[in-house]
Each structure stands twice: as structure tokens, then as C-alpha cells.
Amino acid sequence: MGMTITEKILARAAGQACVRPGQFLDCKVDQVASMDLQGKLVFNTLDSLGSDTLFDTSRVALTLDHHSPAHSIAIADVHAAIRKAVKKYEVKNLFDVGSGIMHVVMPERGLVLPGELVIMNESHTPTGGAIGAAVIGVGQTDAAVAAALGEIWLVVPATIRVNLRGALQRGVTTKDLALHLMSLLGYEKKAIYKTIEIGGPGMAALSMDARFTITNYCSDMGAKSAIIEPDDVTLAYVKDRAQRTFTPVRSDADCHYEEVIDVDLAALEPLLACPHALDNIHSVESQAGKTIHEAVIGTCTNGRFEDIASAAAIVAGHSVAPGVRFIVVPASREVYQRAMKEGHLATLTDAGALVFPPGCGPCMGEHSGVLGAGEVCISSGNRNMKGRMGSGESFVYLGSPQTVAASAIRGVIADPRTLQPADRETAHAQ
Numbered sequence: 001m002g003m004t005i006t007e008k009i010l011a012r013a014a015g016q017a018c019v020r021p022g023q024f025l026d027c028k029v030d031q032v033a034s035m036d037l038q039g040k041l042v043f044n045t046l047d048s049l050g051s052d053t054l055f056d057t058s059r060v061a062l063t064l065d066h067h068s069p070a071h072s073i074a075i076a077d078v079h080a081a082i083r084k085a086v087k088k089y090e091v092k093n094l095f096d097v098g099s100g101i102m103h104v105v106m107p108e109r110g111l112v113l114p115g116e117l118v119i120m121n122e123s124h125t126p127t128g129g130a131i132g133a134a135v136i137g138v139g140q141t142d143a144a145v146a147a148a149l150g151e152i153w154l155v156v157p158a159t160i161r162v163n164l165r166g167a168l169q170r171g172v173t174t175k176d177l178a179l180h181l182m183s184l185l186g187y188e189k190k191a192i193y194k195t196i197e198i199g200g201p202g203m204a205a206l207s208m209d210a211r212f213t214i215t216n217y218c219s220d221m222g223a224k225s226a227i228i229e230p231d232d233v234t235l236a237y238v239k240d241r242a243q244r245t246f247t248p249v250r251s252d253a254d255c256h257y258e259e260v261i262d263v264d265l266a267a268l269e270p271l272l273a274c275p276h277a278l279d280n281i282h283s284v285e286s287q288a289g290k291t292i293h294e295a296v297i298g299t300c301t302n303g304r305f306e307d308i309a310s311a312a313a314i315v316a317g318h319s320v321a322p323g324v325r326f327i328v329v330p331a332s333r334e335v336y337q338r339a340m341k342e343g344h345l346a347t348l349t350d351a352g353a354l355v356f357p358p359g360c361g362p363c364m365g366e367h368s369g370v371l372g373a374g375e376v377c378i379s380s381g382n383r384n385m386k387g388r389m390g391s392g393e394s395f396v397y398l399g400s401p402q403t404v405a406a407s408a409i410r411g412v413i414a415d416p417r418t419l420q421p422a423d424r425e426t427a428h429a430q
Helices: 005-014 036-048 073-089 102-108 125-131 140-149 174-185 208-221 232-238 305-315 333-341 344-351 401-410 421-429
Strands: 024-028 031-035 060-063 093-095 117-120 134-137 151-155 158-165 194-199 225-228 259-264 271-273 281-283 294-297 325-328 376-379 395-398
Touching: 005 024, 005 117, 005 134, 005 194, 005 225, 031 036, 031 102, 031 140, 036 060, 036 073, 036 140, 060 073, 060 102, 073 093, 102 117, 102 125, 102 208, 117 125, 117 140, 125 134, 125 208, 125 225, 125 232, 134 225, 140 151, 158 174, 174 208, 174 259, 174 271, 174 281, 194 208, 208 225, 208 232, 208 305, 294 305, 294 401, 305 333, 305 344, 305 401, 325 344, 333 344, 376 401
Parallel strands: 031 060, 031 117, 060 093, 117 134, 158 194, 158 259, 194 225, 294 325, 294 376, 376 395
Antiparallel strands: 024 151, 271 281, 271 395
16 A cells, blocks of 8 residues: 555655554654744753754744734843844744744745655644645644754654545635635544645646645644645745755555545635634625624735735725725735735725734734724634634634625625626725
8 A cells, every 4th residue: 555645754754664644753854943932932942951952053943923023022032032042053044023924934935845844833834735745733842852853753644635626716715615624624623633635636726825725724623734745836836945955755546545525616605714613614605794893814824925916906996994904914025025016015005904014913813903892803814713813702704815805895794706896986885
């Protein structure tokens, strides 16, 4: 019997010819990364373990993204401590304030590559699996040991395969696909400590931005990792970014999957995760007309260039509805600069949007757009549990950037498919 792509990557990392789900492995890692909320703890752990060197200073990275820029003295002190530790350990890759979100910046900078084993200690780590790497999230102690020794202990996960066929219809995105998968697998239910492998003929037409959205959302399904087999789209993306050589791998035709899920992309419609659960999935159409107070486009899920460009296309010629705060947070400096150069940020700000510096922004409810009691937000982010974006008495709906943009100009939850150019003069009246 053959192996899945994840099993092949772990076998190579462990120096074994073949591995199977449930097997315990000691693996050599290709990259380790952490971020502001955990990075200081990783360095503290290194100190407590008596380690003053890293296995490879070019293969450990830190990103200041969750609280970027610092919004309090306490956070400023955390950032300062990380910068000091980065100098002490001679870390080659510090992505400081304004660089963007780790899960976006690392692939952009060619530090997550096909066929690699990458360790990060942040919950949305599976995002990078869209590159065709096994990108696995761990706690601070495991991350510290991996940074020091270049090794980690892992259990081989079972794999759930998702086969895509057909093509997405107008107004439907891979965020809607991700929400559909969440409705099938549930929030931390069927996919706990498993790999979700996504492929099939429907994948070929999906861009890298679209693919990252799918793997990002798998983290809250409980997946240990998510992965997409590298193809021509992947290789074109990494060609001029890669910081080292890499070897793509693909699943064998006779590998074993614990479960196979088939999805007809053409049958999908715009979806929402409704308060207060990620798997409380309903159609946008069924929720249309509900008043909103804030609309957010950004996060490691949907703060990429294509997300911002698609939102700008929807709001062009419109104005944000009275009483709505429309916040746009590019996920990285690269995204910010490209969106600015191509005029999308101007289109959004002309409509009344606020554009914030690259980073996580209001996603975790601590700065840059915190919600008050009773307020309703529609976000392109990834979490909507009670109190996630501010007050425990606020409400968060999660949808695609197109759904968020359409809702921002309507002032209510709106299906992006209903907003046509002819509606430009009457957007606020409906």
C-alpha cells in the first residue's frame, strides 16, 4: 500500500521508508516559526532549558503580527523582549511590525516550501499546507525544542481526503467551500489530529490565494494539518520565492484515506458561520437583511490580495452604509503594496473603508475595531465564538470578502450575487 503526501513527508523527515497512521516518529524539521503572543514564551523556554543556540538561525522565524503595532505598554515590552532575543540567538528572519501575518508572510518569503515539514506554534498553522508542505502546529515547549535541536516528536495522522470537482459559480468563493466543509466535519469533531488533504480536478482552477483560504479554515475543524498536492500553480508561486531547494511529493494512487468527501463546487452558494459557533452554517440568503454595525476584511483567512481586489470590485461606485464601520486589513506588506499600486485601496477608501496596517487587526478582539455590547459584525475572519471580537454580548458572522463587502454597502447582511451595477444608485435604499 502506498502513502499519502503527508505520510511521505513525515517518512522522509524521520528517515524511514514507510510510515502509517498512529506511528510515533522523531522527525527533523525544515523550518520553525513563532509569533508575538507565543514567541516570548518560546525564548523563555529556550532560556530555561539552558539552550543558547539554534539548530539553524536561518530556519527559525519570528513574526510580530497579532498586536501590530503595539497598542499597550505591556505589548510594547513583549515586542522589545522578542527583538532582544532575536539578536541574542542571531535569528535571521524577524518579520517586525507591519510585515504582516505569519501564515501569509512565511509562504510569501519562501520559507514554507513543497515537501517540507514546518513547525509553528499558532493555531492557524495548517494554512501553509496549501503549498504542499506538512505544516503542523505545536505548543511553546515543542517549538522551543524544535528551534534548538531541529527535531520534533510526532504521531502520524490519519488523512481525510476532499475531492473537488466542477467550478465555483459567480459570487461563490473558497471561503464558502471552507464553510461547507466545516458544516460536514464540524468544529473540532471528526478531523481532530488528522490531516485534511484537498485535491481533485476542481483544484486546478483555484489560485494560491484561494487555496490558502481552504487550508486555513481546516485548523478549526480540529485538523493537525491540511495539505494540497503541489501542481503547476503551486510551483509557479514558489519559483521566485524559495529560499532553499525543495522536493515536491504527491500521494500514491493506492494510499489509504480514512474518509473521502466529494464536493461539487458548482453546487455551492454563499454561506455564513452564524453566532456563536463556527459550524453554525447557514446560507447568506437565509440571513439576508440583518443589520450590521461593522464589516471586516482581513485576517490570515481572507486578507490576501485577491480578497481585497474582489471587495474593491464590489464597492466601486458605492458608499459604505451609514452606521457601518468598514475595516480592511491587508494580511501582509506585500498584499498592502500591491493593492495600493493597483488602486484597490483607493477604491475601498473612496467608498468609506478604513485601511489598517498589515497584521491580524481586530480578529481577536483586542484592538483595531473592538465590538461593543449588542453590536453585529460580519467578518472574513475565521472565528466567531462569543466575545471573540470584543464584547461577550456582540455577534459575529463569518463570510467571504465578497459577502462582507456587499453587506458593508447595504448596511445589512447581503448576498453578493444580488448586487449588480444597476444597484449602485439604490444600494442604501434597499
